[in-house]
Every structure is written in structure tokens, then in C-alpha cells.
Amino acid sequence: MFWTCCLCAISGAIGAAVVRNLFHASLLLGLSLVGIAGLYLFLEASYLACVQVIVYVGGILVLVMFATLFSSDVMGAVQRTPSWLRVTGITGALLASVVAVRLAAVAIHVAKGLEMTRGAMGRPDAITGGNGTEAIGDLLTGAWFVPFLAAGFLLTLALVAAVATVKRFRRTTEALRG
Amino acid sequence: MADFGPSSIASYLAVALVLFAAGVLAIGTRRNAIGVLIGIELMLNAAALQFAAYGRFRAEANDVQGQTAAVFVVVAAAAEAAVALALLFAVYRTSRDIDLEQTRELRS
Secondary structure: OHHHHHHHHHHHHHHHHHOOOHHHHHHHHHHHHHHHHHHHHHOOOHHHHHHHHHHHHHHHHHHHHHHHHHHOOHHHHHHOOOHHHHHHHHHHHHHHHHHHHHHHHHHHHHHHHHHHHHHHHOOOOOOOOOOOHHHHHHHHHOOOHHHHHHHHHHHHHHHHHHHHHHHHHHHHHHHHHO | OOOOOOOOHHHHHHHHHHHHHHHHHHHHHOOEHHHHHHHHHHHHHHHHHHHHHHHHOOOOOOOOHHHHHHHHHHHHHHHHHHHHHHHHHHHHHHHOOOEOOOOOOOOO
């Protein structure tokens, strides 16, 4: 299992850097990200693994693939997919599903621990089944509070900047056309 | 020579090294802006993995400082990807191309 994750991460990264087709590169990036999520599980960082899957695979990878589809002739290139890449893709999908099953097993295990805690202690607020998630929350609202606020500020700023950039250029192009 | 395995920090550092090298390679060789963005994501991932690995193999038990730092790396990566893709979108609107060598200016 560990070596599967290592193989996912490394082969995905090298593939994303080397493969010519950008669409394939972003798919291989996804393979690498899922492999790293698996490695986080081995580092006893299940919260980080969940964040990795949600933010990277669910957010950034979708953005990158949207940009790829938006800006280049991908469908023609997909038709010309070489067979070795197809085999790699199928193998990658299998490896990724193994990692996904492992993630689900951990989630179920944590949920069971939570259920047991709640049942035994009778305190619905006590979340002690996670691997350090509670400790991360304590750290974020305690010693790391200022960086935490700064991160929130950065995200807000990024959102506003992204919207402002796109709006400004839309106005420019409309002015050019009209 | 460190033995590699799930319980050795060397294996995680080796994976992070390969990821970082792949990111540098992507940034150096890609002409397309999305390819460069993929390289940056790989490098940030390598950094986050190193944070988590060093945090896990510190002496103190139940120490999550490394994980917290890795969460901040993920936040930075998300913000960076949003802004980069907005810029890319703007460049594409003005020049219909996102080749970094061809793109000389943002003013249309």
C-alpha cells in the first residue's frame, strides 16, 4: 500500500512534467495528488489527506482542467491518445481507487470511534476519534491564530483579485470591440 | 544509508525530492502557462509533504505543527491557483493564446 502511494505520487509527477498533452498532464497531476493523499495517511495525518483530496483534487485540479479545456484543442488530442498512455491511465485509475477505498476505510474507522465516544461518554460535543484534527483546531485558534487570520485574508484577497482581473479585461475587450 | 519504508522519514523526503524536481522540470520546459502552473502545484505539494513528514518524525508525541503548516501551504496553493487562472483567462481573452514566449504584455 505504501509503495503504491509512492508510485502514484512519483509517476504522476514525472508524467505531469514530461507528457506533451496538457490534458493528460493535468490528469497525471491528479494521480500524483491522490498518491500524496495516501502518503499523508501513512504520516498519521488523515485531516491533511482529506484536505488534500477536497482542495487539490476537488478544487485546483478541476480549475486547471477547466482552463485546459477552455484554452486549447483538447478533443483532437484525446482522439490521438497513444496506447501506452491508455494503459497508464487504467493502471492509475485502479491505484487511485485502491487509495480511495483505504481513505473510506479510515473515515469509517474514525466515525466508529466517534460513535463509541459519544455513546460511552454521552457528550455529543466530544470529537476525540480523529487523528490530531482536534489538536490542529486548537493550534489554529491558539498559537497560530495570527497566521490563521492572515490565511483567511489572503483567500479573500485572492478571490477579489481574481474577479477584478477578469472584470477589468472584459471591459477592455468590450471597449475594443465596440 | 537509511532504510526505506513507511516508518522511515527518508522515503517521504525522497518522494518530495522527486516531486520538487518534476515541478522544476515542468516550469523550465513548458511553454504553456497551464503547464507552468502544474509545475508550481507539484513544488508546493513537495513542500507540504516535507512539512508533514518532519512534523510526524519529531520527538514529541501528538505534535501537529507540521500538519498545520502543510494546511497553510494548501491554502496558499489554492489562492495562487485562483489568481493565476484569472490572469490566464485575461491573457487568453486579449491574445487568444497562452504561450508564455508569445505573451509580451497584458495591455491590449
